[in-house]
Amino acid sequence: MDFFTESLGIIHAGDVVSLAPRLQVRQRMLFDHANGARHIISGKARDVLNVLGKGIEVSQWYAYSIASGLTDSEWMELIDFLNSIGGIAIRRTRKAQVQIIVQRTRWRLQGVTLQSHASRFPATHRAIAIAVSQAMSQLAVLTIFVSMLSIIAGMPSYALLSLFCISILWFTTIVHEYMHVVISKSSNHTPVIIVRGLRLGIVHHQLSRKRNILSALMGPLMGIVSAAILGLIGWAIDAHVVAEASRVVCIFHAASWLPSYGDGQALSKEITSFRKGYSYEKTTTTSTQRRRTTGPA
Amino acid sequence: MGNSGVLADSSVDYDAKEAAIIVAATAWVIAIGSVAIAALMICGWKGAKSVVIDWLHGKATFMCR
Structure with missing residues (x-):
């Protein structure tokens, strides 16, 4: 089990990752045009997300993230967050896909369940x-x-x-x-x-x-x-x-x-x-009526 | 902002909503698989000719070949 798999199970060494469709990094915001979400991001996280644009190999991305000042745990939490919004697009070869399915099945049988992408x-x-x-x-x-x-x-x-x-x-x-x-x-x-x-x-x-x-x-x-x-x-x-x-x-x-x-x-x-x-409307109407009825004649 | 350097927009919901269909289907297929395994255990490799399941009383009758 390599470092990336062991820590997250979402990405594996050799994968090419990029930002998923309808997501955009602009200034200190991560915009999700699918639902209009605006996630606030730090300067370091913005730099790390910006390089995802056209796709980058996982080990290169990791090296860039560490050079940008993110710690291992910060980088992993960033991936965790991106995965929670379906924000990472992963490209991998068919051979790697089959290998990962076999590996995951073996781990599951041993009682280890990894996060799914x-x-x-x-x-x-x-x-x-x-x-x-x-x-x-x-x-x-x-x-x-x-x-x-x-x-x-x-x-x-x-x-x-x-x-x-x-x-x-x-x-x-x-x-x-x-x-x-x-x-x-x-x-x-x-x-x-x-x-x-x-x-x-x-x-x-x-x-x-x-x-x-x-x-x-x-x-x-x-x-x-x-x-x-x-x-x-x-x-x-x-x-x-x-x-x-x-x-x-x-x-x-x-x-x-x-x-x-x-x-x-x-x-x-x-x-x-x-x-x-409806109950709010009813209460408002009733109190208005009461005001009307109890108001000066 | 947490360790990740991201403050998620809490006004939106990312929950995948359609779990019921596929999860229910998985449960159903597992149930059929369990009946097949039970038939093999009770009747051996010859298998069962028919299986009658009484859901109300939680009883299953296997007619072996």
């Missing part, structure tokens, strides 16, 4: 498909393994169901995310997609309450509708396993409305703030 994608059709594929890659490997196991255990129908489920899930998750992107773009902003392991989210500017509710409702709904259409097609052509898989996928999309998860969280936040606003 948060990737940022522009909100284009192709990038949405790539982002969803990346988020689902581990699930795909697991599904293939489980399908093989099910065939060995004499349950081929389970294997077929799992494979159909993951295919339908892949397609409908793209539709689900695409809906979020469309609603965000309709308010003249360009969002980005951030993928962290199995988690995938759209980072966008603050939307109006109406659009936020619409986005939280329409994303899962479009996922459910597209899965239901595939299920109906499966049912019509007597492919009952497709219909069954679609039903399961519909439940997964509906799970997004649970208050502890993304879309459900956004909905409950909006409803709570609406209620607070």
Whole structure:
């Protein structure tokens, strides 16, 4: 395990790193044009981020950072922060990618879990498909393994169901995310997609309450509708396993409305703030009425 | 400003929001995998002819080949 991997697990020696799309360093600020964030940065951190512009090899970047006056821990915290906002773009060879996956799996089996890299994608059709594929890659490997196991255990129908489920899930998750992107773009902003392991989210500017509710409702709904259409097609052509898989996928999309998860969280936040606003309005109106009624006749 | 020399803008949220779909799917695939492993353990390499799962009572019946 090299120094970089041991300390963070995000970047590895030999990687070429750069600042992710929609991020810009200007004076003492790190602007995130995807959501309008303005992070304040120190002079030293600004110099270190500025060299990321066109991409730099990790060991060169580290040497530059130390020469700029950052200590090891400051440099690592900077990387940690950048990763928390999906701010580092990493380029590595296919061979290095495979080596890292093998290494990480070995460490995980030994009980060592390293941080995962948060990737940022522009909100284009192709990038949405790539982002969803990346988020689902581990699930795909697991599904293939489980399908093989099910065939060995004499349950081929389970294997077929799992494979159909993951295919339908892949397609409908793209539709689900695409809906979020469309609603965000309709308010003249360009969002980005951030993928962290199995988690995938759209980072966008603050939307109006109406659009936020619409986005939280329409994303899962479009996922459910597209899965239901595939299920109906499966049912019509007597492919009952497709219909069954679609039903399961519909439940997964509906799970997004649970208050502890993304879309459900956004909905409950909006409803709570609406209620607070409503009760505030009610209180204000009542006290105005009281003032009116108790005022001099 | 912390050690990193960065003061993050606290007014924005970077939480990845769509965990539910893929995490739920992963849990489901793991559940199917567990049934397959159970079938192999109970019935051996011949495997199971059919599996009936009673979710309400938490009971699974394996018909071996």
